[in-house]
Amino acid sequence: MRHGESEGNLDPTAYDTTPDPKIELTEQGIAQARAAGARIRHVIEGEGEGSESDNWRVYFYVSPYARTRSTLRELGRAFSKKRVIGVREECRIREQDFGNFQAQERMNVIKETRQRFGRFFYRFPEGESAADVFDRVSSFLESLWRDVDMNRLHHDPSDDLNLIIVSHGLASRVFLMKWFKWTVEQFELLNNLGNCEFRVIQLGSGGEYSLAVHHTDDELLEWGLSPDMVADQKWRAHSNKHDSNGSCSWYLDAFFDHLPDSDSDDENVDNHDETNCVSS
Numbered sequence: 001m002r003h004g005e006s007e008g009n010l011d012p013t014a015y016d017t018t019p020d021p022k023i024e025l026t027e028q029g030i031a032q033a034r035a036a037g038a039r040i041r042h043v044i045e046g047e048g049e050g051s052e053s054d055n056w057r058v059y060f061y062v063s064p065y066a067r068t069r070s071t072l073r074e075l076g077r078a079f080s081k082k083r084v085i086g087v088r089e090e091c092r093i094r095e096q097d098f099g100n101f102q103a104q105e106r107m108n109v110i111k112e113t114r115q116r117f118g119r120f121f122y123r124f125p126e127g128e129s130a131a132d133v134f135d136r137v138s139s140f141l142e143s144l145w146r147d148v149d150m151n152r153l154h155h156d157p158s159d160d161l162n163l164i165i166v167s168h169g170l171a172s173r174v175f176l177m178k179w180f181k182w183t184v185e186q187f188e189l190l191n192n193l194g195n196c197e198f199r200v201i202q203l204g205s206g207g208e209y210s211l212a213v214h215h216t217d218d219e220l221l222e223w224g225l226s227p228d229m230v231a232d233q234k235w236r237a238h239s240n241k242h243d244s245n246g247s248c249s250w251y252l253d254a255f256f257d258h259l260p261d262s263d264s265d266d267e268n269v270d271n272h273d274e275t276n277c278v279s280s
Helices: 027-044 066-078 104-117 130-149 169-180 217-222 227-238 263-279
Strands: 056-062 084-089 160-166
Touching: 027 066, 027 160, 056 066, 066 084, 066 160, 130 160, 130 169, 169 227, 217 227
Parallel strands: 056 084, 056 160
Antiparallel strands: none
């Protein structure tokens, strides 16, 4: 999820004099975070069907920035100590580095240049590109899997474990890109998350994780996913994780032109080419 409304969201000139990691939440941001905590708990409990006896727990990962730490503090009000098995500050999910103090007049020019260059590969002077963020988020995701597989979180296997990542808009989109193996072109279709918006990656019936288990097609389209990306999420929601996704050809089509459907089709193409060579 993304943090609540910050002083920088409300007034971009705050970055002129305040280091980005020290930008705090506004009063509105605090209220958003508290409301988000209640919504997240509602999701975990299964739309209100759960009870206090249900065996579910949460573990939090949080960016070290002041606004994400404050967001976590406020949304945490929705959970009792019984439910929270741990929290970890994780530097690799911090905000994209835009450079040190950010003079707004200069930043406006830089962001216009980024739009022309491309959001993913453009590197801010003295800062990072989204590609740089991708590298560190990829490293974090590998650590997250090891945390779960090696039970570093020390949770009871009989409990349903829910991981909540409190981060930033771009880092969250990059995380989704890495998880679902989206291309750079697909990443650049995505819209930013609103303050305290969250995306639920949930395990489907066949063992694949998907956004489409919890979210609707309209939501996915509103967030910038293409129809092919939505179709892939719907496939993931119900597929067996050992199956290949033959129903979503967009992934291969993004890299190859005119791949034959079978080896026999390939042989027909070769024979046709040989005939053309002889006749010429």
